[in-house]
Amino acid sequence: MPQQSPLDVPEGDPFGPHNLPYGVFSTSGDTRRRIGVRIGGYVLDAGAAAAALGSPYAGLLGRPSLNPLLAAGRTAWRDVRRALTAWVTDPGHRPAVEPHLLPLEEAVLHLPYEVADYVDFYASEHHATNVGKMFRPDGDALTPNWKHLPIGYHGRSGTLVVSGTDVVRPSGQRKAPTDPAPVFGPSVKLDIEAEVGFVVGTPSELGRPVPLAEFEDHVFGLFLLNDWSARDIQAWEYVPLGPFLGKSFATSVSAWVTPLEALDAARTAPPARDFPLLPYLDDADSDRPGGFDLHITVSINGQEVARPPFATMYWTAAQQLAHMTVNGASLRTGDVYGSGTVSGPEVGQRGSLLELTWNGRDAIELADGKRTFLEDGDTVTLTAWAPGANGTRVGLGEVTGRIVGSR
Structure with missing residues (x-):
């Protein structure tokens, strides 16, 4: 039996592809802060996935904070979300995406944006x-x-x-x-x-x-x-x-x-x-x-x-x-x-x-x-x-x- 992919999120999971919240994470072995997107019990390194797929959004997602994405405006928010949804739902993207998933418990989560006021x-x-x-x-x-x-x-x-x-x-x-x-x-x-x-x-x-x-x-x-x-x-x-x-x-x-x-x-x-x-x-x-x-x-x-x-x-x-x-x-x-x-x-x-x-x-x-x-x-x-x-x-x-x- 083939091994189940982390992208095969169980039906009813509140963190399925209909959600995709954003955060910022590092790991114990790599202290670089990276934008992560939660999918089921995993975190997708969004910047690394974007780079692997040759996405035009790699520059926005390959940052240590959400602020550049926040500042990009509503059209960019919509387009990036559509791209992320495709990355985690289209089986054709799995070879490029799956290497950049890690279990949620292995992620060290940080304040995801720089607070202004x-x-x-x-x-x-x-x-x-x-x-x-x-x-x-x-x-x-x-x-x-x-x-x-x-x-x-x-x-x-x-x-x-x-x-x-x-x-x-x-x-x-x-x-x-x-x-x-x-x-x-x-x-x-x-x-x-x-x-x-x-x-x-x-x-x-x-x-x-x-x-x-x-x-x-x-x-x-x-x-x-x-x-x-x-x-x-x-x-x-x-x-x-x-x-x-x-x-x-x-x-x-x-x-x-x-x-x-x-x-x-x-x-x-x-x-x-x-x-x-x-x-x-x-x-x-x-x-x-x-x-x-x-x-x-x-x-x-x-x-x-x-x-x-x-x-x-x-x-x-x-x-x-x-x-x-x-x-x-x-x-x-x-x-x-x-x-x-x-x-x-x-x-x-x-x-x-x-x-x-x-x-x-x-x-x-x-x-x-x-x-x-x-x-x-x-x-x-x-x-x-x-x-x-x-x-x-x-x-x-x-x-x-x-x-x-x-x-």
């Missing part, structure tokens, strides 16, 4: 409502601006780290309402934020807003993102300018970027709007729904604790991009923006421990004990899938991080 949003109505109920129990859960614009802030791009990187427990000032004065020390309310990130490819001109209709011309793909939060540090520092040390110590991102084109079947309409939107945010007449039907799972130490549904997000990624640039702010290749915590209407759909434990009031049960917030040694993993064409599933690469003690 980082922006984080606050786009889940369920998350924002829960937070408002906790911290403004005698007032309105949502602030007056919430349903009129996507609220966001500029984060720290230099501390975005790839999945698998340990997260050092941050230290800073904190002050409980009953404390007479602030104290300094490690955070005792270290939390997660289950999010989806988007990476910009095509830059934009300073002074020119990017309209809703140009979202797919500028955004290359999406990935899972965990925006770790030190709730106690943040609570003391954030008035009046917002998050700072409580958020800037680490943001974990997946090693795999799923191109938007792979998610056409996952497009879905966002929730109904409660107020008329200003024209630059009004997507009512858009010919493509702006939401994505992503099914996220949050696990701590291997135990599932929540399933946040991305389809419930009030503000879409296109609206976030439009708002981020409406004042003329320019986009740069490698800009990353996060959706904000993804939470659904049910308790088991909340994407943060702040909500799952109601700010520490209700501990959750894990096999190794109760948790209100994260302890040293805890490992958090986010995974997700989306519906694909013809009943397939599109897998999103996981993002994981382990908490280690403060230094």
